[in-house]
Amino acid sequence: RKEVEQDPGPFNVPEGATVAFNCTYSNSASQSFFWYRQDCRKEPKLLMSVYSSGNEDGRFTAQLNRASQYISLLIRDSKLSDSATYLCVVNTKAAGNKLTFGGGTRVLVKP
Amino acid sequence: DAGVTQSPTHLIKTRGQQVTLRCSPKSGHDTVSWYQQALGQGPQFIFQYYEEEERQRGNFPDRFSGHQFPNYSSELNVNALLLGDSALYLCASSLDMGQGSYEQYFGPGTRLTVT
Numbered sequence: 001r002k003e004v005e006q007d008p009g010p011f012n013v014p015e016g017a018t019v020a021f022n023c024t025y026s027n028s029a030s031q032s033f034f035w036y037r038q039d040c041r042k043e044p045k046l047l048m049s050v051y052s053s054g055n056e057d058g059r060f061t062a063q064l065n066r067a068s069q070y071i072s073l074l075i076r077d078s079k080l081s082d083s084a085t086y087l088c089v090v091n092t093k094a095a096g097n098k099l100t101f102g103g104g105t106r107v108l109v110k111p
Numbered sequence: 112d113a114g115v116t117q118s119p120t121h122l123i124k125t126r127g128q129q130v131t132l133r134c135s136p137k138s139g140h141d142t143v144s145w146y147q148q149a150l151g152q153g154p155q156f157i158f159q160y161y162e163e164e165e166r167q168r169g170n171f172p173d174r175f176s177g178h179q180f181p182n183y184s185s186e187l188n189v190n191a192l193l194l195g196d197s198a199l200y201l202c203a204s205s206l207d208m209g210q211g212s213y214e215q216y217f218g219p220g221t222r223l224t225v226t
Contacts, residue, residue, distance in 0.1 A: 043201055043219050044201070046214055046215075046216065087153055098144065098156045098159055098169065099146075099154075099156065100156065101146075101154045101155070103152055104152075
C-alpha cells in the first residue's frame with residue numbers, strides 16, 4: 001500500500017462548478033499535511049497547509065480527518081486557471097523533515 | 112527575495128555517465144531536500160541536507176549522493192546513469208524550526224534525459 005494515495009482523475013469540471021477530492025495516508029503518526037499545485041512541466045507550488053480544524057483560503061477549503069486518515073480539498077467557483085495537478089503531501093516527524101507525495105489528482109476545468 | 116534556483120534547467124547524458132545538479136535555497140532557508148519526479152508520478156524523496164550533512168535519505172541507491180555547502184547551497188550527484196534515471200529533479204528548501212509545519216518551497220527543477 002502506498003503511503004499517500006490519490007485518485008489520479010482527471011476530474012473534468014465545468015467552469016464555475018465545485019469539485020472536491022480526497023487523499024488517504026497510511027501512517028497514523030503523520031503530523032503535517034499540505035496541498036501543492038503542479039502545472040504541466042513546472043515545479044510543485046504550495047497551495048495551502050491543512051490544519052486539524054480545517055482551513056479556507058479564498059475558493060479553496062482543506063479538511064483533515066485524522067480518524068479516517070484522509071485529507072480533502074474543495075475548490076468552489078472553479079476557474080479555467082485552476083486546471084492543474086493537485087498533490088497531496090504528508091510529513092511524519094518521526095521520519096524526519098521529508099515530504100511524502102501522493103501521485104496527484106488531475107483537474108481539468110472546461111468552459 | 113530570490114526563490115529556489117536550480118541549474119541547469121535541462122541536461123542530456125548518456126548511460127554510464129555522471130551528472131551534477133545544483134540548487135540554491137530560498138533566502139533565509141537552511142535545509143535542502145532533493146526529489147525525483149518521473150513522468151506522471153508524484154515527486155519521490157531522495158535525501159535532505161542540513162548543516163552540511165545528510166540528515167534523511169529515501170529509497171535510492173548509493174549512486175545518488177549529495178553535498179551541502181556552508182552557504183546552504185547543495186549539489187546532487189548521480190553516478191553510472193541508467194535510462195531509468197531520466198526524470199525531473201526537484202530541489203526544495205525550508206527552514207529548520209525543530210517543530211512546525213515544515214513547509215518546503217521548490218525550485219523549477221532540472222530535467223535530466225539519459226539516452
